[in-house]
Amino acid sequence: MSNSVTIPPDTLxxxxxxxxxxxxxxxxxxxxLAEALIWANLRGVDSHGISRVPWYADMIRKxxxxxxxxxxxxxxxxxxxxIDADRASGPVAMRFASGHAVRKAREAGAGFAVVARTxxxxxxxxxxxxxxxxxxxxxxxxxxxxxxxxxxxxxxxxSTSPFxxxxxxxxxxxxxxxxxxxxxxxxxxxxxxxxGKALEPxxxxxxxxxPTTDSAAAVMPLPLGGPKGAGLSLMIECLTSxxxxxxxLAKVLDGADTVHRQNAxxxxxxxxxxxxxxxxxxxxxxLVTAIKGTPxxxxxxxxxxxxxxxxxxxxKRRATGIPVPAxxxxxxxxxxTEFGVAVPESF
Amino acid sequence: MSNSVTIPPDTLxxxxxxxxxxxxxxxxxxxxLAEALIWANLRGVDSHGISRVPWYADMIRKxxxxxxxxxxxxxxxxxxxxIDADRASGPVAMRFASGHAVRKAREAGAGFAVVARTxxxxxxxxxxxxxxxxxxxxxxxxxxxxxxxxxxxxxxxxSTSPFxxxxxxxxxxxxxxxxxxxxxxxxxxxxxxxxGKALEPxxxxxxxxxPTTDSAAAVMPLPLGGPKGAGLSLMIECLTSxxxxxxxLAKVLDGADTVHRQNAxxxxxxxxxxxxxxxxxxxxxxLVTAIKGTPxxxxxxxxxxxxxxxxxxxxKRRATGIPVPAxxxxxxxxxxTEFGVAVPESF
Numbered sequence: 042m043s044n045s046v047t048i049p050p051d052t053l054x055x056x057x058x059x060x061x062x063x064x065x066x067x068x069x070x071x072x073x074l075a076e077a078l079i080w081a082n083l084r085g086v087d088s089h090g091i092s093r094v095p096w097y098a099d100m101i102r103k104x105x106x107x108x109x110x111x112x113x114x115x116x117x118x119x120x121x122x123x124i125d126a127d128r129a130s131g132p133v134a135m136r137f138a139s140g141h142a143v144r145k146a147r148e149a150g151a152g153f154a155v156v157a158r159t160x161x162x163x164x165x166x167x168x169x170x171x172x173x174x175x176x177x178x179x180x181x182x183x184x185x186x187x188x189x190x191x192x193x194x195x196x197x198x199x200s201t202s203p204f205x206x207x208x209x210x211x212x213x214x215x216x217x218x219x220x221x222x223x224x225x226x227x228x229x230x231x232x233x234x235x236x237g238k239a240l241e242p243x244x245x246x247x248x249x250x251x252p253t254t255d256s257a258a259a260v261m262p263l264p265l266g267g268p269k270g271a272g273l274s275l276m277i278e279c280l281t282s283x284x285x286x287x288x289x290l291a292k293v294l295d296g297a298d299t300v301h302r303q304n305a306x307x308x309x310x311x312x313x314x315x316x317x318x319x320x321x322x323x324x325x326x327x328l329v330t331a332i333k334g335t336p337x338x339x340x341x342x343x344x345x346x347x348x349x350x351x352x353x354x355x356x357k358r359r360a361t362g363i364p365v366p367a368x369x370x371x372x373x374x375x376x377x378t379e380f381g382v383a384v385p386e387s388f
Numbered sequence: 389m390s391n392s393v394t395i396p397p398d399t400l401x402x403x404x405x406x407x408x409x410x411x412x413x414x415x416x417x418x419x420x421l422a423e424a425l426i427w428a429n430l431r432g433v434d435s436h437g438i439s440r441v442p443w444y445a446d447m448i449r450k451x452x453x454x455x456x457x458x459x460x461x462x463x464x465x466x467x468x469x470x471i472d473a474d475r476a477s478g479p480v481a482m483r484f485a486s487g488h489a490v491r492k493a494r495e496a497g498a499g500f501a502v503v504a505r506t507x508x509x510x511x512x513x514x515x516x517x518x519x520x521x522x523x524x525x526x527x528x529x530x531x532x533x534x535x536x537x538x539x540x541x542x543x544x545x546x547s548t549s550p551f552x553x554x555x556x557x558x559x560x561x562x563x564x565x566x567x568x569x570x571x572x573x574x575x576x577x578x579x580x581x582x583x584g585k586a587l588e589p590x591x592x593x594x595x596x597x598x599p600t601t602d603s604a605a606a607v608m609p610l611p612l613g614g615p616k617g618a619g620l621s622l623m624i625e626c627l628t629s630x631x632x633x634x635x636x637l638a639k640v641l642d643g644a645d646t647v648h649r650q651n652a653x654x655x656x657x658x659x660x661x662x663x664x665x666x667x668x669x670x671x672x673x674x675l676v677t678a679i680k681g682t683p684x685x686x687x688x689x690x691x692x693x694x695x696x697x698x699x700x701x702x703x704k705r706r707a708t709g710i711p712v713p714a715x716x717x718x719x720x721x722x723x724x725t726e727f728g729v730a731v732p733e734s735f
Contacts, residue, residue: 123661150500151467151500178626208626280527286662286663294678315463332622338542339598340599
């Protein structure tokens with residue numbers, strides 16, 4: 042028996058959508074959520090793909106994720122919008138907010154949206170790419186529960202807050218930088234633990250708050266560049282959760298509930314407010330060519346642009362299907378079955 | 389003879405201002421520049437303080453830095469402004485642009501300024517702090533000449549672009565995160581070379597593009613977190629230089645001139661467009677208290693907020709004066725003398 046099942050992307054998208062419709066979401070919202078998850082799988086970012094489905098379904102059952110959210114605009118100015126997402130599925134809330142940010146950018150040159158009370162925002166690059174395709178530059182960040190120590194702290198005190206910047210270009214998909222503020226992702230740390238691999242110094246701490254290279258002892262990743270990643274994550278909490286008047290970190294550290302929730306920000310800049318879009322895109326292409334044309338560093342075979350590895354994997358997986366590890370597939374299938382969605386054993 | 393001269397901050401500010409007035413700047417512009425430089429010295433960031441004066445003076449002599457710039461607004465929307473800085477001194481251009489960004493934030497909720505054709509922007513925290521003091525959140529970034537390898541490249545292909553985020557708080561100075569996209573600053577690398585100290589792995593490469601821990605062989609720092617810092621620096625070039633229609637990296641990599649120039653962006657968010665300023669500031673204070681209250685990690689004595697070390701040093705140096713290394717003081721004195729400004733030998 043194979044250790045993974047390879048599933049055509051369209052099939053996986055349809056199954057995921059069906060599942061979330063049965064879980065109470067509208068067809069359109071379930072389609073958005075499925076598209077966001079399968080987009081991550083296509084790009085090889087399986088940590089943000091359908092492996093999340095059981096968790097999302099569980100959050101719906103527990104009332105943590107609201108499948109029928111009522112979005113409200115709390116406050117609006119010419120260039121800003123403050124949105125209450127009513128515990129919506131992250132992708133649904135983020136797409137709603139992206140629409141507002143881009144509309145504001147068209148009207149005012151720049152749009153800054155803050156999204157309060159969303160849930161797991163999945164892969165931020167998904168929304169940033171969409172915004173870039175509309176002729177805007179995008180900057181997106183999200184705040185969540187404490188998952189790594191602030192620099193100097195020995196316990197989880199800040200989130201591994203992801204942030205993302207995207208710009209359109211003339212040829213090919215937008216440049217999309219989508220990174221966490223931790224030195225390695227939580228998912229990668231878990232994989233290293235499972236594989237029993239040694240960690241590099243500076244990657245993680247143990248339960249006592251001491252640096253460790255022993256993956257068995259490691260409990261959480263460290264911030265990217267120590268005070269830099271920690272400070273960035275802290276500032277993201279300020280720019281998202283505190284602007285949203287929905288603090289996460291302080292509440293959890295004070296001993297309040299640890300129910301999952303997120304807040305996010307989306308900045309869209311209309312490129313045409315500064316320079317003709319064609320000129321900008323040509324300059325991005327030129328920059329990419331210039332950087333790729335520099336001599337390689339010792340130990341490198343090529344120079345990759347932000348998002349390029351994922352673009353390549355997407356081309357491949359679109360053609361050959363998405364490999365899902367057997368255990369993850371069994372879990373997906375179990376949850377789908379519970380919601381009355383029939384999932385074949387093979388494809 | 390002492391290895392450093394300790395100078396009262398006001399005296400150093402006055403001397404620096406006098407020097408730049410003699411070099412052709414207006415009294416107001418020279419005061420802004422002096423204030424920005426001495427602010428960095430007060431905070432212990434001596435790499436961005438008066439040690440830059442000889443370089444700035446040289447740029448004025450060579451026509452690279454324009455002491456009497458004519459700022460122009462190229463394009464303006466409700467929330468954006470595109471400024472041509474006419475090769476102004478960085479602090480003069482950045483303060484001008486900050487004013488526009490804050491005005492836009494007041495009018496539209498958010499203001500996004502792009503500054504084309506400025507020169508060395510000094511310490512970005514200086515402007516971010518000012519914006520935060522006006523009840524806004526600030527995000528600032530700057531682009532410059534290639535100074536570190538893009539991830540995978542063996543030569544200088546991106547800048548060590550700094551970026552900065554600031555928010556106001558209820559008690560004390562704003563929280564100001566001011567970091568470079570390199571793993572260590574160029575200045576720190578030069579200090580390690582001078583001291584003959586071994587570098588940590590991942591800090592620098594040698595002239596052949598190979599990683600090195602030998603500070604004598606090191607020629608430039610590596611990006612923070614490899615592809616993360618490199619990608620961030622690349623995106624900053626897009627969001628500043630390409631929005632400003634003034635590409636830096638591609639031109640230099642194509643073999644054009646390497647004359648110093650910078651571009652920058654300033655985002656100001658009016659906090660009151662989202663939440664009452666008092667509530668926001670109280671929540672920042674609460675967050676700081678909560679993070680500082682977490683158990684210490686092994687090997688740490690305290691938990692510092694972004695900018696806190698500099699705030700402390702500023703309190704100290706305001707009282708006791710700014711220590712300037714003898715060599716840097718001699719250089720400052722030489723340049724001041726050339727411009728006809730008398731600098732005492734001791735204070």
